[in-house]
Amino acid sequence: MTSLEHVAATLNPGRPLLIVDADEVLLRFVEHLETFFLTQGFELRLTSFQLSGNIYDQKTNTVAPPQMVTELIGSFFDKCVDTVPAVYGAASALENLSGQYEIVVLTNVPHAYRARREAALWDMGFKYPVLSNAGEKGPAVKALKAITKHHAAFVDDLPPQLASVANHAPGTHLVHFVADPRLAALITKAPDAHVRIDDWAKLQTHLGQIGQQ
Ligand SMILES: [Mg+2]
Structure with missing residues (x-):
């Protein structure tokens, strides 16, 4: 390190x-994250300057819970940090x-x-x-x-x-x-x-x- x-x-x-x-x-970052979210069945709706509360599960049309958002962002870094x-x-x-x-x-x-x-x-x-x-x-x-x-x-x-x-x-x-x-x-x-x-x-x-x- x-x-x-x-x-x-x-x-x-x-x-x-x-x-x-x-x-x-x-x-x-946000543009790329948004594209990744869509591949996972989630949609970023930018209605305020934050991620939390603005990520929706496309199946249920409900806000993704904080734990899910944490996992999604972790997965994003793992798969997409190079791109x-x-x-x-x-x-x-x-x-x-x-x-x-x-x-x-x-x-x-x-x-x-x-x-x-x-x-x-x-x-x-x-x-x-x-x-x-x-x-x-x-x-x-x-x-x-x-x-x-x-x-x-x-x-x-x-x-x-x-x-x-x-x-x-x-x-x-x-x-x-x-x-x-x-x-x-x-x-x-x-x-x-x-x-x-x-x-x-x-x-x-x-x-x-x-x-x-
Ligand atoms: Mg920054």
């Missing part, structure tokens, strides 16, 4: 740090930003799937270290941020993760990014985020300017 300490040791402290989430930032497609423009934007930033992917994929996720991301052009995390991301961002003498930026789709980083690693530039346009329409800017951007070309420009400060 690639540890945080191992990744930290590879980072150049003389450059700013960019920490990016994977699902719904680099990867079209989640990239968000449009993400790989080229990050490649351009890699001239300026040290880049780390911080993802809440189960630890057992970290290596498969990293291999899949590298195949799509995201050639950066991938750290798996469980629960809130603030402590991991704090540890990574301690390495750089410059500032750090963090990009995630989930408001609680942006809040966690604001709490544990104050001073981090926080970007709220939601790739899926249907999800993006269901949520406003996270209260802790400095900016909300859902497009990688715009995010590249923004982070390019931030990185020069």
Whole structure:
């Protein structure tokens, strides 16, 4: 398993740090999950910014119970972690930003799937270290941020993760990014985020300017 300490040791402290989430930032997670659900007889109805309560058993037209959702998502990672497609423009934007930033992917994929996720991301052009995390991301961002003498930026789709980083690693530039346009329409800017951007070309420009400060 690639540890945080191992990744930290590879980072150049003389450059700013960019920490990016994977699902719904680099990867079209919900779209792929939705397709998988249909093969299992379940339908995702995006009526709010969450999975729980929005997954229906197509046979009974009732909401799938939490235990079933947990099992379905576990099965999804096992079968599909290698095949989640990239968000449009993400790989080229990050490649351009890699001239300026040290880049780390911080993802809440189960630890057992970290290596498969990293291999899949590298195949799509995201050639950066991938750290798996469980629960809130603030402590991991704090540890990574301690390495750089410059500032750090963090990009995630989930408001609680942006809040966690604001709490544990104050001073981090926080970007709220939601790739899926249907999800993006269901949520406003996270209260802790400095900016909300859902497009990688715009995010590249923004982070390019931030990185020069
Ligand atoms: Mg995410």
